[in-house]
Amino acid sequence: MASSGSRSNNRRYKWALDFNYKSKQERSVDVPSPPGYNPALGQVYTETSKESDPNHLIIKKSWDLALGPLKQVSSFKMIEGSHSASQKFVYFLGNILSVGLALFKCQSMGLLPSHTSDWLAFVEPQIRMEYSGGGLLLT
Amino acid sequence: MSGHCVHVIRVISFLLLFKSSFCLYEDQIGKFDWRQRFIGKLKFSVLDSKSNVKKIFVATEENVVAALSMKTGELTWRQVLEKGPQGEIKFMHADSEVITVSGNGPFIVRGWNLANGYSHFEWNSFNDADEPHENVLWTYHHGKLYKVVMLDSQQVARIISYNVRSGGQLAAYTVNIPGFSRKCKAIGINLVCLSNNGELKGVTVVNSQFFNLDVSAETKGANCDLLSVDSSSDLPVLAIGCKQSKLLVAIKDNTFKALSETVPISAGVSVTQHVSGTHLIVLSKQIDGVIKVNGKVLETDQPVEDIQSSFQSSSPFSDIETSNSLCTLRRDRSVYCQILLSTVDHSIIFAQTSSKIMWTREEALANIISVELVDLPVSDIEAAIEKEFDNKEAPVDIGVPSGFVGMFLRRLTSQLLQLKSLLLTVVSLGESVEKNGLEVDLVRDEFGLHKLIVAVTSVGKLYGIDNLSGNVVWQKYLGEMETYKSIDKPVVSFYVQRTSRHLPYPAQCFILGKHKASDESMVYTFNPINGQPIGDGLHRLGYRAVQSLLLHFVDDQFLKGVLLLDSKGGLHVHPESQTALVSEHAKSIFFFTANSESGLLVGYTLAHSSLEKLVASEVWRIQLSHKITGLMSKSPLERVHSQGRVLGDRSVLYKYINPNLVAVMTQAEDPIHKNVLSIYLIDVVSGSIVFSIVHKRATEPIHLVHSENWIVYTYFSDKSRRTEIGALELYEGKTQSNTSAFSSVASFDSPIVERQAFILPAGIEAMKETITEKGITSKHILVGLNSGGILEIPWMFLDPRRPLGDIREEGVIPYMPELPLPAESIINYNQTLHRVRAIHTAPSGLESTCLVFIYGLDLFYTRVAPSKTFDVLKEDFDYLLITAVLVGLSVAAYATKRLAQRKALKQAWK
Amino acid sequence: MELYIVNFSMVLASFLSFVSSYEINEVIGAPDNYVIEGKVFPPEAVNDNSNWQAETTVLLKGGHQMGFIREDGSFVISNVPSGSYVVEVFNPNYMYEPVRVEINSKGKFRARRVNYIQTSQVIQVPYPLKMKPMSHARYFQVREQWRATDFLFNPMVLMMVLPLLLVMVLPRLMNDPETRKEMEQLNNLAKYDMPEMSEVITTFFATGDKQKQKSIKSAKKSKQGSSNN
């Protein structure tokens, strides 16, 4: 988690650099660091400094929102401890319940294609096996 | 009273339903529709010289009395008399008013106003019990109408004179004409008879003076007939027509005077007054499609050079049957004549000598018997594109190299052409008004709404009519061919063998008729776009075909063959080259014939055919016990989109859609039940009677429509004295026995049949269902009413499942026995159509739209959209408004953006 | 053989020149033949030069027999044997109500209104027939005109206008101090709820030893308690 976070930070840093016009830091990457200078520390620093930047916050918040449903899936894995089994079960049950409720509601509203009539439009016409013709005698 | 109220409310709600299904706005008059009015084949005509607005008074074979404008040939007024023998016009005379005698049995004498066709008087003349109805002659002289009844048994003619206006009988006497044959004519004031030994006898009806003439030897014994020529002038002339020629005889001062010259039988002869008591005889004949007119003075035999002229038009003329002329002397003492000609192909031609043809009327169109709407070929540009994708066609243009470069070049050229035409249309938008006068190119439009109506008439003349304008594009008279008869109606087999969608092959149509002179059948294969023959053109078959069938598959030239069953049971395919191909499909082809008189239906299979010879072997036989009066199979073009019907509980009731199902009607005159109408639904492949139903005391008119899984029929109920509509609907059940294929041979359980009957408060002349390309659009039924309107009834109204109680199913309206007749549903609004014979419906390229062509005495073309035009924007769509709204919204969005920016800035400064 | 009298006065009335020769004629008719007489009244709005007489036809038995209109609107249908018939008048532009005419074997006429549903119902109308136009035939739909009220009360427009009002009007209301207070209260309420939710979650996690259902109950209780405060 942490490593991935730093990587993303790194990316974010580079990305943010372009827009925030922090040209000094940019140059400092190209120029060899003075002895005793740890670039990683500087990164951490810049990150914390950027936390206060409203633009950055907005983007982060948006990402959180966007990742919300995905996180929910992974949260299932995060259930730990002595009661994990029952917790997982309840979590599962809750989800099933909500899906079931949604289905029940849809069914009661007649939104589910559960009748033959719902598939009628897809019924292909029967293929004609014999052809016929003729009529009244022409005199 | 409040019951009535409910009724009214219901009716209103139905009207609303109707309204939603059909709508025509007043400004749409004539936009999609046109009407043409006809009168039929000429029988009597009088050229009126007295009134200031010159007219021609005519009476026709279609029982129509009318006045035509001499200038344009258009109808000034028209009165359509009773249908059939009831209204058959026996005599017409016009001077101060038009007098007609019509009917057969009691004769109806009617007087009509010359100027506007109002009725002046009407009275009846009854025959005595001993008088036959058929051999009655009429003539008019000085306010008196003479009725001459030929009493065959007594060898006398009974002459009764009436006051023409009141019908009061003035005198009655008999004259003895011993030895006369039935060949008699009343000409002027004379009754003239031709005896079998070639003797001409005449008697003046006014004073019974006799006179006779022994006509020349050549007419003696030969099969000659007495033809009246012209009795409008004071010099009545008659002709004795023999095989090839006719001898003209004038009656002057109670004597016959044979003219020296005989004229060809096909020449039109008319006599008019000339200067100083002489008479002009005008002869007109057709030679190589050109009408030649010449005349001479009857008394002196001196030819009149002035009136010698010849007329021709784009299509050749046929032989002349009758002619009527009116000659006048100009100030410079030259003579000119106006001639009204009627030809064997039922055209009426009006011409002026030494001038030109003033107008022609195609009266054969009053007797259309079969119609097809044919797709037009694509335009040159689109043809070029199609060529591009057609690999077989690649090496047509030698100049363009084939392969990658060639393809590219071809694409470029076709797209350039498209661009050019687009530019042209953009440019011509402004000046389209000028272009209207010119003929529109016959090319397919993008919605498939522009088609060609190919009509076959009872006289054997074919027409190609542009469906948008109603103009006759081409015409072709098949003189040698005559129509077949089936249940006393003229019929031909008319098929489209190839549509115009198969470039480079032209579209091809097929007509099966009879040869006039022999017993053989004749076939005419032609290009429906221009009427020109394809292949053999008009040719005799060498056998008499009794039934035909258009095959369902095409050969390598995209041509559908036609199977012909001859009178000896032999089977042929046209073209004959398809024999091997047909035998490949033989197992799936079934064929049936029905004998209307005996009620025998016979089914045949082709299964025993070999590659060389097609054999029809009998496999089933049904013997109905009464005369078959109608037989209706489904339209081969029909497609059914929905295979079932959703019920109230959301389950499906599957339709019983049997393409081989044929509805057969029989009518019996039962002594107890009177006029029993039976309808049999017969599977013509397996020969089983799927369902049958009987109605007692049901009489004509009977009409039937058969489509999808339902049958709608109408009859007049003698018991309740009203027109009733029966509706049958067939269902397979809640499950389909075979979901993928339908086979009639595989046995099945009888379908479930729903039935219901309704009352239509009107008489019915014709009935037809609408048809669309994919069958998604709901079906409507077009009903030709005797009021002259065409009523559009949604099928929903005739649904047999309409419940009497509560509504349980979707889209089902509660049952009401009487169907409403709202004026909004009359698709021809006030364009009254007389004697509607049939309604032809055809799908257009748009799923929503069905093209409708109604024929009878009048022609009417329109299009209907049963479920409204859901696939195109309404023609009153407001492009301006939507553009304005869009522009406005974008401007508003931009402006508010600026405003918001400014506000944000202000906020930041605070 | 039966004799009957046809009065042709109507015919002759239109021909003044022939009034002098006015006569009542005896027509020898086949037995059981009658003449139905009547008059069609023109629509009131008709102008003199319209040709309504020529356009109007009278049909008997659905066109089996016909009557034609004279200039004054009168008509006769001759050769009618005894029986029951529907007389219909058709004009392309006007609707006429049909009438049922019954002639008994003695030649008595009775005219009544047509009712196809209750065929035995008799509502008599005068004979000789007087056919008056019911209404002008409305074959066409009226095109919808654009009207401001229609536009404004269009649900779509309403749906657009209402939010607009809310957006535009609500901020103005906010300027009012009292309403602002109220709004703040509401906001606070919402804010109060927020920690409630988190509290539930914390209690849920904190009370590890307790049974979940209990913890939920307690969370509910605490929630209720907080709201009761």
Add this chain to the structure above:
Amino acid sequence: MFNSVMNREKCIFVTLFSYLFIIGFVQCSESDYDGPMSITLYHALNLDSEPHWESRGHMTVQNAASGYVTSHQSPLDVESTRRLKVLSDKDSFYRLKAVVKTSQGREVNFLTFVKACALVESQLKDYLTVSVDHEGSVVGVSQSTALSSCASAATEKLPSNFLTTVEFKPIEQGPVPDTASYIQKLEREREARERGETKDNRSFLAKYWMYIIPIVLFVVLSGASNPEGAGPAR
């Protein structure tokens, strides 16, 4: 009398075993034709276009009115069975001719057919549908088999006897506009409305309480919750 016949959907169901005289009771009670009527059956087992008719059996409708049918069908001999199998293998038609002889002595021929393979498949179990018109004369005889499919071509053994069910299908009575019940319905509706008009004189509240109560509740609750909710905020 006639109507009762027509209203019956299926008239006669008699199962006939060949070589046995079985007299079945027939539901159909009345019909217009009386007196015995005989149906003689011939079948063609040849492959050619022209059928070669061989006798299959005959049945006598003693009196269709009373509904007794007697039948006699000869069993298929070995040769016939073989030929039928050939027909079946060639996917050809088994053709049947029914000669109906009425009590007046009038003879009418009817032809019908089934796929030979379907007949083999259904072990010679077939149905004969006799269609009858309103006067009681036979208009059509059509044969169908118990199984319509020809899925498995190879059938080991065929029974030698036909198992035939005869079904009489009378013509049905056409519908008539249902004016009587419509008028009744109108009458009922009118009465119902008249009653309804007098009855529905309840007060406004009595009629619409179900709409009013929720609204009132909502208003009360939202009004009450506000000060309470605001309390802790201060």
